[in-house]
Amino acid sequence: MHDEIEKTLPEAMNFAMRSLASKESGERELAARLQRNGFDEVMSAEVVARCKESGWVDDGRYAGMLVRSLARRHYGPQKVRFELRRKGIDDAQGEAALKAEEIDxxxxxxxxxxxxxxxxxxxxxxxxxxxxxxxxxxxxxxxxxxxxxxxxxxxxxxxx
The missing domain is CATH 1.10.10 (Arc Repressor Mutant, subunit A)
Structure with a gap:
């Protein structure tokens, strides 16, 4: 019988840093990735909070990056809004990112x-x-x- 050893905060932080180094993420996306890799909800929330505090995760910055990326691929504003919501960006931050980019x-x-x-x-x-x-x-x-x-x-x- 094999008991699962609970993963520690340093392991979760290391996983989050590796994850963010390879792919920019929003808060919700990072939390989901942590949970998929065996970290519980409380641990994930703590890691996301620390990453946010350190400036490693910023939903506003992530929203701007998504808007630019999708616009470069010629997707329209409705599709961009949909993708922002799907990635866990709230409507206010999404609209702010859309306005900040000033896309015609x-x-x-x-x-x-x-x-x-x-x-x-x-x-x-x-x-x-x-x-x-x-x-x-x-x-x-x-x-x-x-x-x-x-x-x-x-x-x-x-x-x-």
Whole structure:
């Protein structure tokens, strides 16, 4: 019969530091990772609190990093908000990160559509619907989608 030896605080801190060295995390994400690796909830909360106190974990900084990363990959604001919530960032910090980055979502949608929709026949309603669904699925709002479609249409007219 093998009894599980309770893991100590130094082991938990070492695990957290190794984890944070390899991947930036939010508070909730770090706590979940600690618990998945056998540290109890109380120990995880203590480690997260110490990491936060030391500045190793900062949900605001993490939210900004996520916003920049997702925007670089041309995801829209709705998708970014969804991912922030999924990663445990509260709505206030998420909105602050979105505002701090000052991203032109209209231009982002148009840029993505210019690459993916190049050569598409925008006069065909099926093609327009497909491109609209693609942008909506990436998290753009309907007004941003319309703007991107109009920009692509203008670009195609200018090329003719």
């Amino acid at each position: 979502w209209f231009a982002m949608a148009a840029e993505w559509l210019a690459r993916k929709g190049q050569g598409s026949d925008l006069k065909d309603p099926k093609v327009r619907a497909k491109l609209t669904r693609a942008l909506l699925g990436r998290g753009y709002a309907l007004d941003q989608v319309r703007y991107a479609l109009d920009e692509l249409k203008a670009q195609q007219c200018a090329d003719e």
